[in-house]
Amino acid sequence: MFESRKSPPRVLIASDHAGLTLKSAIQKLLPQWTWIDLGPTSTDSVDYPDFAEKLCRELLSEKANLGILICGSGIGMSISANRFAGIRAALVENPSSARLSREHNDANVLCLGARFTAPEYASEIAQIWLSTPFSENPRH
Numbered sequence: 587m588f589e590s591r592k593s594p595p596r597v598l599i600a601s602d603h604a605g606l607t608l609k610s611a612i613q614k615l616l617p618q619w620t621w622i623d624l625g626p627t628s629t630d631s632v633d634y635p636d637f638a639e640k641l642c643r644e645l646l647s648e649k650a651n652l653g654i655l656i657c658g659s660g661i662g663m664s665i666s667a668n669r670f671a672g673i674r675a676a677l678v679e680n681p682s683s684a685r686l687s688r689e690h691n692d693a694n695v696l697c698l699g700a701r702f703t704a705p706e707y708a709s710e711i712a713q714i715w716l717s718t719p720f721s722e723n724p725r726h
Contacts, residue, residue, distance in 0.1 A: 597716065598653035600624035600641045602634035602663075604700050605656030611705035612654065612712050619716060622650055638666035642673050645694060653695045654712060660699035667695050679703065684711045688718035 597619050601609040606629055613621045624640050626632050634657045641653045655663035660677045667675035675695035676687035679702065687693040696715045698708050 595652065595716075596620045596622055596650040598622045598624060598641050598644050598650045599656075600637040600653070601626065601656040601700070602632050602637055602658070603629050604658035605663075605698070608698065608700040608703065608705055608708055609654075609656050612656075612709050615705065615709035616713055616716075634662045635666040638663050639670075641695070642667050642670040646670065646672050651694070652716060654698065655695055656698045656700050658699060658701045660697040660702075664697040667697065678711055678715065681711055681714045684715040685718045688715055689721045692720040 599609055599613065599621055603626060606626060609623070613623065624644065625637060638655055641655055644650065645653045655667055655675065657663045664675045664677040667673050673695055674691060674693045675697050676691060676693035677697040677699070678684045678687055679699070684696070696712060698711065703711070
């Protein structure tokens, strides 16, 4: 008997120049996810709002269900992403907040700060965030 295999959800990911290394590390440490890397591809200085906008527009056009944005602190990406109707971006710094941002708030964009989060810890946060469903409890 054949088992139907559901392919992993497609996840959008983007950063600015400060988040490039962490972005690459997360993709490498979490190969079970299907990554759609929206850039950048070098450490040349870029404007983080451009990459937040690119990811949000792709997410809103239903190219994927979830997205991850990374900049130096995560704050700029969070503010930029939350300007888009339909985006619920959460700046997360620990596994508990990752779980709660999905379970209670149905966050569809995870924001991380590359200057404050080690790659292994960021990958743990991302794995929990990506794996946690929204509770759909009416109070949330």
